[in-house]
Amino acid sequence: MTTVLLAGGFGKMGVAIQNMLAEQADLTLVGILGRTPHEATVPVFTELDEIDVTADVWVDVTLPESAFDNATYALSHGFDLVVGTSGLAADQVSQLRHLAEKYARHAIIVPNFSLSAVLLMQFAEKAAQYFPDAEVLEIHNPNKVDSPSGTAQATASRIAAARKAKPVTQYRADAARGEAIDQVPVHAMRLPGYVAEEEVIFGAPGETLRLKQTSFTRASFMGGVALAIRNVTQVDGLAVGLDQLL
Amino acid sequence: MTTVLLAGGFGKMGVAIQNMLAEQADLTLVGILGRTPHEATVPVFTELDEIDVTADVWVDVTLPESAFDNATYALSHGFDLVVGTSGLAADQVSQLRHLAEKYARHAIIVPNFSLSAVLLMQFAEKAAQYFPDAEVLEIHNPNKVDSPSGTAQATASRIAAARKAKPVTQYRADAARGEAIDQVPVHAMRLPGYVAEEEVIFGAPGETLRLKQTSFTRASFMGGVALAIRNVTQVDGLAVGLDQLL
Amino acid sequence: MTTVLLAGGFGKMGVAIQNMLAEQADLTLVGILGRTPHEATVPVFTELDEIDVTADVWVDVTLPESAFDNATYALSHGFDLVVGTSGLAADQVSQLRHLAEKYARHAIIVPNFSLSAVLLMQFAEKAAQYFPDAEVLEIHNPNKVDSPSGTAQATASRIAAARKAKPVTQYRADAARGEAIDQVPVHAMRLPGYVAEEEVIFGAPGETLRLKQTSFTRASFMGGVALAIRNVTQVDGLAVGLDQLL
């Protein structure tokens, strides 16, 4: 049995995690940290110094501005740590790593809880060793203002780093040819109906390999959250990325 | 039975057409116009004024520089006309239309003989009436130097013209967002292994529609060539595009 | 302005239609027929003989057992009719056609409101004229007990009817080769995550054409509902299938 304190438990992601925890026999919610008081079946705290419960794992899905303070508190008060934000600065990550080591705790920062997205990245990295020619296509809802997505950028960077040979295709910066991230062209579509989709397309003489993941709903993140909670103790100190646990 | 004179009969496309004609019971090759003498089972001519056979249809797969003179000759000497080049200038097309009408002949200019590509364009045009949000992705071999492809550009233009409502997505000229052709983003990938692929992706609340055609080999053009030869008499004067016959 | 009476307005589909109507300036909800009383901004009726409002169009998303009686009432009391159920028997459809003609009303029965699904079927039918080799793949949620889906079966039948040539592939009834519906193999996958997806794959020498639609949420039906309401007056008597309006 693993006990959980959930910070940010009344946002959309937090509520989804509450529901997920209620369905998992081996995971138990013991307290929630929120910005304002809410009804709940477990104690709810609105300030760090009110917290009077302990738990095995502190799960933090608050905004970046509070996540760092929360994480600092958690590591120095006996919690292992799962942080679900990509907004921490590099020096904040360094400080948290230092704290995790000092207090002999286990911590993981997870920019993307989607298991299919994390596996896709791993597979793309492996395939790039054999297929240096690759392009990335991501499709998101029109509400997403930036492009390409952080996940697509990270995928492209990992493909570039994993290549053992030069690609056949000479990239040329035409408008239709995408944005080259470390020499891997990335294309972004914005279309209603889509939540999030990422595809990596490899080409080699006489064959192609296409790896694609699609997220339909927030439910897709819950498998990754549960996996992180259950396995965070495998991390030495602090790790970044769910694939550290796969 | 339809008889055919084939201009450009010894290029790659010409040889493929020779083979296709040999397999079709209702189509008969009666002569070939080539730049240099070749062995063949039918008379071979290297100059227009040597031609001493007649045929129902003149099929022209020569380069743009000779296609116009050939086409002029054909229409004024009793042939119906199938021209397989996209390289004619607008005023050349006008002159050929005038000739086709003057001599009461039937002529079609076919930039792309791929039936799947032509159907895809028709379907995309129809779908755009109901789904104004669309993007185009084309993938070709790295040897293709220009991007996006002419077919992708034409597809985007037809989607834009067919729309009845404004798309939800506001296009912004980020590098990863493709080249907007008439406000339809077009993305081009260049990967070994691929010959030619075109996909149109539509998005609407809660649903998507994806139309994709892939060409593996030149064999994919032969169905379109045969269709054009068999049906060119349905054209009044001159038409552009195989979809005029579908 | 088109006025609407909505039968079945408090089921999942009914609520979605209420919300859609509230957003469309040219469509106005004037009454709801439900099985039990509900709060609403318009009059709610629980019996046919209570109805004391008139409307241009009666939209019926009730279960098959009440849809026929409702439809009979609507056509004989001055409403045009949009019925969103596939469960009516053939003789019930005949009777409704007779009524629509007798009262000079316009009626459409719509088994599938998804515009992308309806367009896909139309496109598949057209493509089958040129590509006789085709197979169908549908993917639905594990909760769907029957297979293949009604839409996939209808798609296969329309492909078979539209073919002008015999397919190259000789179908053989191996377990992995799908269920042949009118000689078109249909494959059904059942996977969590999916709501509904249908793909038709055509193959011909050197090329393939793939047409695919994916439904993520019930929102995908609203475009079709609005289209049916706005255009039902184009129907002479009674029609079946949204594609009669496309």
Add this chain to the structure above:
Amino acid sequence: MTTVLLAGGFGKMGVAIQNMLAEQADLTLVGILGRTPHEATVPVFTELDEIDVTADVWVDVTLPESAFDNATYALSHGFDLVVGTSGLAADQVSQLRHLAEKYARHAIIVPNFSLSAVLLMQFAEKAAQYFPDAEVLEIHNPNKVDSPSGTAQATASRIAAARKAKPVTQYRADAARGEAIDQVPVHAMRLPGYVAEEEVIFGAPGETLRLKQTSFTRASFMGGVALAIRNVTQVDGLAVGLDQLL
């Protein structure tokens, strides 16, 4: 520099390998074993006892009936061994393993040289640990008489073996639901235009992962042949499957 003796050097696959070797600076062809005499730039042998050259690696792309005798000869005469056939019996493989160990040689049997197919299988196996619900779709040319393909069967078996949880979907043996191989449904399409395609589709709450490889031409095997030649010395004794080297 690695030297190669090529058995079966004048079949379609053999000729392709000859051409590939000619292009690789670090691989040198030093002799060919064929069934009948041919012109070549290296010595050609038609019987095993004629062979009077040595090489680092014996590459065998002969038919199964001669592959075993060839392999026996190779391992006992100082060659490492790459065998490209899936037709060897289990006891033949055992005998070859024994020989490889006895003579301290390195041997690999490769049923499928396509790197994309081999990577796909590896990735599917990994993903199945997290996504127990999976189905396989393979598409081949109508000329392929058996179904499903050996690669699809192997993929399904490896997915089944890798699962850590029971799939949500209860398989029911409907005609459209494919052939269940170790409880993984496998679907086979036969369509002109296709050479070979395999796709594995995973579904989980709110997300899907699709892995697909397409082979267009025999050129797709050459990367795998070169990889096997270059890395066979990494094998202890005898291994089966190119993925042992990835």
